Structures are given as structure tokens and as C-alpha cells.
Amino acid sequence: MQTPARTLLAKIWDQHVIARISDDTDLLHVDRHLLHDLGGSRGLLDLRNRNLPVHNPELTFATPDHAISTARGRAGTSKVGQELLAGLRTETSATGIRMFDVDEPGQGIVHVIGPELGLSLPGCLIVCGDSHTCTHGGLGALAFGIGSSELTHVLATQALIQRRPKTMRVRFEGRLPVGVTAKDLILALIGHIGAAAGTGYAVEYAGSAIRDLPIEGRLTICNLSIELGAKMGLIAPDEKTFEYLRGRPYAPEGEMWEQAVAAWRQLPSDPDALFDREVVIDVEKIIPQVTWGISPEHVIGVDGRVPDPSEVTDHARRAAIETALDYMGLIPGAPIAGTPVDWVFIGSCTNSRLSDLRAAAEIARGRKVAAGVRAWVVPGSETVKRDAVAEGLDKVFTDAGFEWREPGCSMCLAANGEVVAPGQRSVSTSNRNFVGRQGPRARTHLASPASAAAAAIAGAIADVRTMGS
Ligand SMILES: CC(C)[C@H](C(=O)O)[C@@H](O)C(=O)O
Numbered sequence: 001m002q003t004p005a006r007t008l009l010a011k012i013w014d015q016h017v018i019a020r021i022s023d024d025t026d027l028l029h030v031d032r033h034l035l036h037d038l039g040g041s042r043g044l045l046d047l048r049n050r051n052l053p054v055h056n057p058e059l060t061f062a063t064p065d066h067a068i069s070t071a072r073g074r075a076g077t078s079k080v081g082q083e084l085l086a087g088l089r090t091e092t093s094a095t096g097i098r099m100f101d102v103d104e105p106g107q108g109i110v111h112v113i114g115p116e117l118g119l120s121l122p123g124c125l126i127v128c129g130d131s132h133t134c135t136h137g138g139l140g141a142l143a144f145g146i147g148s149s150e151l152t153h154v155l156a157t158q159a160l161i162q163r164r165p166k167t168m169r170v171r172f173e174g175r176l177p178v179g180v181t182a183k184d185l186i187l188a189l190i191g192h193i194g195a196a197a198g199t200g201y202a203v204e205y206a207g208s209a210i211r212d213l214p215i216e217g218r219l220t221i222c223n224l225s226i227e228l229g230a231k232m233g234l235i236a237p238d239e240k241t242f243e244y245l246r247g248r249p250y251a252p253e254g255e256m257w258e259q260a261v262a263a264w265r266q267l268p269s270d271p272d273a274l275f276d277r278e279v280v281i282d283v284e285k286i287i288p289q290v291t292w293g294i295s296p297e298h299v300i301g302v303d304g305r306v307p308d309p310s311e312v313t314d315h316a317r318r319a320a321i322e323t324a325l326d327y328m329g330l331i332p333g334a335p336i337a338g339t340p341v342d343w344v345f346i347g348s349c350t351n352s353r354l355s356d357l358r359a360a361a362e363i364a365r366g367r368k369v370a371a372g373v374r375a376w377v378v379p380g381s382e383t384v385k386r387d388a389v390a391e392g393l394d395k396v397f398t399d400a401g402f403e404w405r406e407p408g409c410s411m412c413l414a415a416n417g418e419v420v421a422p423g424q425r426s427v428s429t430s431n432r433n434f435v436g437r438q439g440p441r442a443r444t445h446l447a448s449p450a451s452a453a454a455a456a457i458a459g460a461i462a463d464v465r466t467m468g469s
């Protein structure tokens with residue numbers, strides 16, 4: 001009998017089932033557990049208090065990112081941040097967990113270091129107490145965020161009970177227009193199908209535009225899966241994935257590498273595999289995107305106009321637009337381009353990798369940040385920082401008037417006073433434009449690194465396509 005066609009998700013899932021719990025729920029083995037400073041030490045302390053050992057410390061890795069300051073010398077880390085960092089150090093060393101500490105090669109935003117260290121591999125099941133764990137799906141891993149009690153459970157058992165999600169395939173077809181990046185693709189998708197469309201689904205991104213994307217762009221796409229409502233986003237591994245991973249510190253070597261690649265080649269969804277929902281996006285129609293509101297689905301092309309609630313008949317939608325425009329301080333129907341900005345933030349697990357910094361530097365090179373604008377570049381990891389410095393990107397940015405910071409989450413979630421002041425407007429390469437996300441009453445417009453750099457130079461939301469390089 002022929003085996004039924006299976007999706008990438010089903011293949012990885014089936015390989016991790018330890019026990020069937022019910023028709024749609026399984027106990028799964030976890031291959032990698034990543035810890036960060038906000039939840040990691042708490043989970044480890046919880047175990048200690050219950051006299052439980054960490055089941056597989058060699059499969060668990062930690063790094064501080066959320067609660068540390070990104071100022072030089074980490075000056076400005078709050079008391080709580082310092083306590084969390086100290087706790088992570090004590091508990092990981094007591095349990096034999098490898099921690100990539102501040103100023104050590106390997107430290108960085110947890111979703112940046114997993115891929116770059118080769119900890120995140122195709123076919124792996126990866127969890128972390130963080131909703132953007134979906135990022136690692138860009139390498140063909142099944143990766144998702146877990147809550148704090150699940151985190152403790154994984155530390156104690158290296159396993160997790162999960163309900164099998166429905167499957168959605170999004171095919172991005174065509175060639176990327178000039179100025180359009182992975183970030184624009186995923187924002188356009190969220191705008192098109194809505195920020196709740198992925199709820200209950202694992203989303204597989206496919207199509208010619210995904211195949212053409214370098215790995216870092218694929219990580220950006222998968223990073224925003226949770227902003228689509230999906231806990232998991234995946235992209236089938238291919239030759240680019242293998243090239244990206246070859247020789248990375250934790251990637252398999254020699255004979256093990258050959259065996260791993262042979263196994264990874266079996267992972268892509270079978271051609272006749274069925275998905276619960278299919279979406280096709282023509283990328284040639286997409287232009288650089290920017291958000292105007294307080295959800296990632298509040299997004300338009302940079303040549304567009306802010307919506308006018310008086311033109312919307314649906315009552316609930318009209319009220320939502322009014323609320324968003326009021327918070328954002330925007331005029332209904334006004335063009336979004338030209339809106340003056342106070343802050344530009346280039347960073348976060350969405351867009352702080354080397355290719356992101358290169359794209360921003362292309363726009364910044366030889367130009368100056370507009371008067372009155374503060375612009376930060378926060379590399380995603382020590383490795384990104386080292387590579388960027390080796391290429392002189394830090395110099396390009398500082399010459400243009402950007403501040404060059406140490407790796408961490410920073411202004412993505414406004415820790416340690418790294419905040420946008422009340423009422424001020426920021427263009428940010430991060431993934432959330434929620435109310436208060438970058439500080440109380442801060443106004444956030446999400447965009448790509450190139451678009452963010454263009455805004456810093458113009459002093460206003462700008463169409464990167466008119467800036468050349
Ligand atoms: C702090 C952490 C739990 C949170 C998340 O789960 O995503 C954070 O990383 C975020 O981006 O809001």
C-alpha cells in the first residue's frame with residue numbers, strides 16, 4: 001500500500017511522538033530547549049524547589065537578551081534585569097546548562113543565536129518560553145513558544161503535550177520587486193488575511209519567492225507567524241538551508257552531517273499533500289509596507305493613505321480604525337509617507353541579522369540622520385555585531401548619526417529605559433506595534449530595515465524606492 005502524502009509538519013511531528021494522548025494530542029520529544037533571561041531562571045528555580053533535576057541539560061541552552069541593557073558595558077540594566085541575569089548564571093551553572101553570557105561570543109537574542117550557532121536544525125523540535133520561537137521554522141524546524149508551566153515541564157521531562165494544529169500553506173509566487181523584502185512579504189500577508197487568520201494553524205510558507213529568499217529572510221518571515229496568530233511557521237529545508245548550516249558550531253560534522261542532510265532531504269511536504277487552507281500571494285504586486293495602526297494587520301503600502309473610518313460601513317471595523325488612529329495621532333485619509341518620525345529602531349529578532357544591517361547601511365551610507373530624529377542600530381547577537389564591524393557597517397551607521405548598540409531585545413519591548421517617549425513616533429523593524437509596546441503612549445510603525453533607515457534619513461516615513469543606494 002502506498003503511504004499517504006504528508007506535509008512537512010506531519011513528518012516532523014510524527015518523528016517526535018512518544019505517546020498518543022488522544023486523537024489529536026500527542027506527547028512529543030523536545031530536541032532543543034532555549035532559555036532566556038525573563039523566564040529561564042524562574043523555571044530552573046521552580047525545578048530546584050521541587051527537588052527535580054533537569055532531564056537533559058545538554059539539550060538546553062540559555063542566553064540573556066530581554067532584560068539586559070544594550071548600552072555599552074550594559075550600563076543601565078535595571079535591578080530586576082541584573083537579578084534575572086544573576087539567577088540565570090547561578091541556575092544554569094548549577095544544572096550544567098550552557099549559557100552564552102553577555103560579552104561572550106554566542107550571546108544575543110535567543111532567536112538570532114539558535115540558527116547562527118547551528119542549534120536550530122531542520123526537522124528539530126524546538127521550544128522556548130517565547131512566542132517568537134516560530135522564527136526557527138525558517139530552517140525547517142518545528143519550533144514554537146511555550147508558557148511558563150510548560151517550560152518547567154520540558155526542563156523536568158524533555159517532553160511536552162501538544163495538540164496537532166491544522167495546516168495552512170501560503171505560497172508566495174513571483175519575483176520580489178525593488179525595495180521589497182521578506183518583512184514586506186509577511187506584513188502584506190498579515191494585512192491581507194488578518195492577524196487572527198493563523199489561529200490554530202501551523203503555517204508552511206512556500207512558493208518561488210520563498211525558495212529565492214536567503215535563510216535570514218526566511219527567518220524573518222517565520223518570525224511574524226505569531227503575529228498572524230499561528231504558533232508555528234515553517235519553510236521546507238533546501239540546499240540553501242544546508243549551506244547556511246554547514247560548519248556552524250553545533251551543526252553535525254563528517255559522517256553525521258551526511259546522514260543528517262540525507263534525512264533532511266526527506267522532510268519537504270509531498271507534492272500531493274493536503275493542507276486545511278491554502279493562500280497564494282502574488283509578490284509582484286507588493287510594495288514596501290508600513291503599519292499605520294496598533295496591530296500588524298493595520299498595514300498599507302508606503303504609497304497608500306491612512307484609512308478613513310467614515311468610509312467604513314462595518315461598525316466594529318470603523319470603531320477599531322478610530323481607536324487606532326486616535327492612538328497613533330494620524331489624520332484619516334492622509335498619505336502615510338511624509339509622516340514625521342522621532343525615533344528609528346533597527347533591531348529585534350525580526351530584523352537584526354547581518355543582511356538586515358547591510359540593507360539599512362546601504363540606505364544610510366554617505367547620508368545623515370535627519371535633525372531631531374534618534375536612530376538606533378541594535379545588532380541581534382555578538383556574532384552579528386562582530387561580522388558587521390568587520391565590514392565597517394558600524395562606521396557607516398555612526399558616520400550617518402545612528403547609535404550603534406550592544407546585542408539584545410532593547411526597544412522592541414522597551415526594557416531598561418530603552419523606550420520611545422509618550423506621544424513620540426517610531427519606525428521600527430520589530431514585529432509588534434501594540435499599544436505601549438515601545439513605551440507608554442509610544443507610536444510604532446513597523447517596516448523593513450531599509451524602510452526604517454530611509455525614515456531616519458528623511459525624518460519621516462519614506463518610500464525607500466525613491467532613495468536609491
Ligand atoms: C517576554 C516574552 C515572553 C515575549 C514573547 O513571548 O514573545 C517577548 O519576547 C515579546 O516579544 O513580547
Ligand code: SF4
Binds near residue numbers: 065
Ligand atoms: S526581540 Fe522583541 S520580539 Fe524578539 S524575543 Fe526579544 S522582545 Fe520578543
